[in-house]
Amino acid sequence: xxxxxxxxxxxxxxxxxxxxxxxxxxxxxxxxxxxxxxxxxxxxxxxxxxxxxxxxxxxxxxxxxxxxxxxxxxxxxxxxxxxxxxxxxxxxxxxxxxxxxxxxxxxxxxxxxxxxxxxxxxxxxxxxxxxxxxxxxxxxxxxxxxxxxxxxxxxxxxxxxxxxxxxxxxxxxxxxxxxxxxxxxxxxx
Amino acid sequence: xxxxxxxxxxxxxxxxxxxxxxxxxxxxxxxxxxxxxxxxxxxxxxxxxxxxxxxxxxxxxxxxxxxxxxxxxxxxxxxxxxxxxxxxxxxxxxxxxxxxxxxxxxxxxxxxxxxxxxxxxxxxxxxxxxxxxxxxxxxxxxxxxxxxxxxxxxxxxxxxxxxxxxxxxxxxxxxxxxxxxxxxxxxxx
Numbered sequence: 001x002x003x004x005x006x007x008x009x010x011x012x013x014x015x016x017x018x019x020x021x022x023x024x025x026x027x028x029x030x031x032x033x034x035x036x037x038x039x040x041x042x043x044x045x046x047x048x049x050x051x052x053x054x055x056x057x058x059x060x061x062x063x064x065x066x067x068x069x070x071x072x073x074x075x076x077x078x079x080x081x082x083x084x085x086x087x088x089x090x091x092x093x094x095x096x097x098x099x100x101x102x103x104x105x106x107x108x109x110x111x112x113x114x115x116x117x118x119x120x121x122x123x124x125x126x127x128x129x130x131x132x133x134x135x136x137x138x139x140x141x142x143x144x145x146x147x148x149x150x151x152x153x154x155x156x157x158x159x160x161x162x163x164x165x166x167x168x169x170x171x172x173x174x175x176x177x178x179x180x181x182x183x184x185x186x187x188x189x
Numbered sequence: 190x191x192x193x194x195x196x197x198x199x200x201x202x203x204x205x206x207x208x209x210x211x212x213x214x215x216x217x218x219x220x221x222x223x224x225x226x227x228x229x230x231x232x233x234x235x236x237x238x239x240x241x242x243x244x245x246x247x248x249x250x251x252x253x254x255x256x257x258x259x260x261x262x263x264x265x266x267x268x269x270x271x272x273x274x275x276x277x278x279x280x281x282x283x284x285x286x287x288x289x290x291x292x293x294x295x296x297x298x299x300x301x302x303x304x305x306x307x308x309x310x311x312x313x314x315x316x317x318x319x320x321x322x323x324x325x326x327x328x329x330x331x332x333x334x335x336x337x338x339x340x341x342x343x344x345x346x347x348x349x350x351x352x353x354x355x356x357x358x359x360x361x362x363x364x365x366x367x368x369x370x371x372x373x374x375x376x377x378x
Binding site for chain 2: 152
């Protein structure tokens with residue numbers, strides 16, 4: 001006999017918040033979130049102080065999976081240059097999914113406007129970790145200005161994600177040559 | 190005697206929609222818009238079919254001024270390369286203003302999610318015009334792949350605007366070297 005463990009109300013709320021916010025925006029109502037999660041509003045407010053706290057928790061919850069899907073394994077034997085290109089190949093492949101709407105952590109910060117919002121702060125930290133990864137690889141790969149290259153790679157990541165997310169462009173034939181040109185300009189190995 | 194012409198209710202609504210949407214997001218309520226414009230809801234609905242139509246009209250209304258502030262004059266004697274760099278110098282200088290929150294036309298599309306929304310369609314057209322400008326200059330400047338360079342420049346414009354808009358980075362010391370590296374890689378004069 002197989003035992004199926006039903007996700008807890010907390011887990012269902014976190015999943016609904018992540019999915020619906022990504023699809024519909026941060027303006028999604030508490031009613032819609034609770035309905036999608038199959039949880040009463042009363043239960044929601046017993047688990048989370050506010051919708052803002054639920055949103056922040058859902059972003060935190062998803063961060064580990066998000067990072068694992070993007071970054072190469074530590075010490076995988078690739079060169080720093082290949083490790084950077086790996087990240088962009090991953091996001092390019094994600095962007096081909098029909099439900100892709102850009103980087104969720106960038107979108108939340110643009111939509112909330114308020115950078116002191118708890119969810120903005122979570123999103124800001126997760127994005128800063130990606131820039132830190134680029135910075136470490138740029139140093140390792142002997143880039144002429146690792147700080148500049150890390151900023152450029154973050155810019156390309158966000159710009160390409162945003163444009164693909166709104167359907168203004170796709171990443172195919174765009175993101176790899178752009179990253180390569182910047183790696184070359186920095187003399188990155 | 191000086192005669193001060195008071196802006197019409199239509200003009201006041203367009204201005205309020207542009208300003209408040211940029212500052213607070215597309216979720217801003219009709220109530221708040223009418224209050225800021227000093228116009229009754231009844232009058233608003235006599236002038237615009239819906240908030241969505243008001244938003245689309247406000248983006249259209251602002252497009253000419255937005256483009257004029259960014260693009261160089263036609264036939265200004267500069268090289269295509271200098272004309273492209275001019276656009277990025279303009280947006281870099283705009284981004285230093287405290288009220289800067291990124292490109293309004295990108296933000297609207299990210300926030301609305303729905304690319305069939307009338308305001309998304311207006312925003313999409315205005316952004317496509319900027320890409321078309323880059324494309325024409327890239328051709329004029331002998332870029333090896335004008336289509337690719339135009340896409341890259343649009344990506345940099347949006348990525349740098351988004352990141353500066355949320356305070357994740359500034360454009361200083363970032364946007365000019367990034368654009369220069371891509372112009373060089375394309376052999377642009």
